[in-house]
Amino acid sequence: MGITNSNKQIDTLQIGCDGTLKVTLALSAAPDISSNPTDIVLVLDRSGSMTGSPLTNLKAGADTFIDIIDEATDSSQDGNIGSGSHIAIVSFSDTAVADTQLITSVADLKAAVNALSASGLTNHADAFSVAAGLFDPMSSNAKVIVMFTDGKTTSGPPPAPVAAAARAAGIVIYCIGLIGADGIDVSVLNDWATDPDASHVAVTPDDSELEDLFADLAANISRPGATNIVINEVINPDFVITSILLPTKGTAMSINPTTLQWKIPELGVSGNEGATLEFYIRHISQSSGTKPVNxxxxxxxxxxxxxTFPDPAVKVDCGITVTPEPCPTPVNFTVDGCEDYTVVDLGDTYLESTGRIVELNVTVRSVCPYKRVALGIILTEIDCNGSEYPRGVKTFTIPAHNYPACRDILVKCIRFVLPNDLSVSCAAGRGMCGARNLRARVIAHNIDTDYKCCDTIVTV
Structure with a gap:
């Protein structure tokens, strides 16, 4: 069978700017189908949500799967599944139906697939039950269920116990999920599939990819178990690898901060076998956005x-970034090769970041010794109609003085910035030359006080 599935998952879909996430690589492999006869049941979802292109692409994917297995079992697409292997078709909506038994006729298998029509709810439990019932318990053939579905269970009992019973009986379960109208819960697919979960489940949001998913699975089922596996992973340079855990098979090592290599001497040579590698990466860029891990x-x-491994992406939130001044628009020009002097007219340019800086002074009268003062200034701008627009507020603590008597305190250099894009001046179009009418309000009061509450003393 060769590599029967490959997967790559991340443990979270969103991180902060310097966040860390876990990445899991997974593979599964099994022996060659030509020397290890295998009975395969394709379990196909034909519920109402499959109407249209999903069902069309599912049929194309199933037909491709059948053709690949046909050629793999006897080295030719002769219309017959050879070498003692068989395929059956089970389809389901409200209930499941065995559209064929385990047979070898490619024509009959494709006819069953192409006769499917979409309607009804989604009964996964019955689908697993009907599929498992097609296998001959006395047969020595390997037993495989390929479950395809595009939605959550909406009819029948919980499917997990039925899938668990099938696995306990020695049936290997793969799940292909299409994110349909009511969504796919990947954790549920993982629960149904044979362990390791990550290497027995593939999910796509695009039904046009179904044919490729079925083709990859069939192509890998048809090859022998894999030997001398080498996986080279290079992550997005916005991340660095922080740690690599011990894989379940083989060895893994870091080549540089963004590259690792995983080597597995053999996998699935004598039986169905899975392998996983987990490693952690940290985001080091300062930019936000949805970023691919690979x-x-x-x-x-x-x-x-x-x-082919999936290409997961994570949403990175680095907060709000403001760039107040964009790069200037360049002027392109050419200096001829034989010229050592040239004059270029760069056209017009304008003053950038125009506006005003207002600096205010205020005197706080009669501030008594040993008392701090809280000072606040509220600045507004007045338009032609007398309406006010906020332009800023500043608050200060004026330290206490220790002079023997109350005295005036001068507070200097209280600055406000007034960008020109906030101007509501009546002199429109005059830019820096237009008058701007401002209004300042000052609030000041003592922070410290000599007042103390009188304690109530009761004498009996």
Whole structure:
């Protein structure tokens, strides 16, 4: 079978600017189908949400899957599943139906797939039950269920116990999920699938990718278990690798802050087998946005398995960034090769960041010794109609003085910035030359006081 599934997952969809997330790489592999006969049941969702292109693309994917298995079992697409393997079709909506038994006729399998129509609810439990019932318990063939669905369970009993019973009976379960109208709960698919979950579940938001998902799975089922696996992972340069955990199979090492290599001597050579690697990365850029985790990831093995890993992305929130002055618009010009002197007219330019800085002084009268003062200034701008617009507020603590008597305190250099884009001046269009009418209000009061509450003394 070769590599039967590959996956890459992250443990969170959103992090802060310097946040960390866990990345999980997973693979599963199984022996060659031509020397290890396998019975496969394709379990296909035909509920109402599959109407239109989802069902069309599902049929194309299932047909491609059947063709690949046909060729893999006897080295030719001769219309017959060979080498003792079989395929069955089960479809489901409100209930499940065995559209075929475990058979070898490619024509009959494709006819069953292409006859499907979409309607009704989604009964996963019945789908697993009907599929598991098609296997011959006396057969030595490997047993595989490929469950495809585009939604949550909306009919029938909970499917998890039925899937668990199938796995306990030695059936390997893969799940392909299409994020349909009512959504896919990936944790539920993981619960149904054979462990390790990450290497037995593939999910796509785009039904046009279904044919590729089915093709990858069938191509990998048809190859032998993989040997001399090498995976080179290069993460997005906005991240660095902070730690690499011990993989369940093979060895992993860091090549540089953004690159790791995972080597597995063999996987799935003598039976179905999975492997996972977990590592942690931290965001180091200062920019926000939805960012892919991968820059690139490559796979190789001796058997030439074709492996594609998903490309998860994480939303990074670095807060609000304001760039008040954009870069100037450049003027392009050319100096001829033989000229050592040239004159270029760069056209007009304008003063940037125009506005005013207002500096205010105020005298606070009769401030008594040993008393701090709270001072506040509220600045507004007046338009032609007398309406006021806020332009700023500042508050200060004036330290207490220790002169023997009350005295005036001069507070100097209280600055307000008035950008020109806030101007409501009546002299429109005059820029820096237009008058701006401002109004300042001053509030001041003592912070400290000699007042103390009288204690109530009761004498009996």
């Amino acid at each position: 820059q690139s990831i490559t796979y190789s093995d001796t058997e030439g398995n074709s492996v």
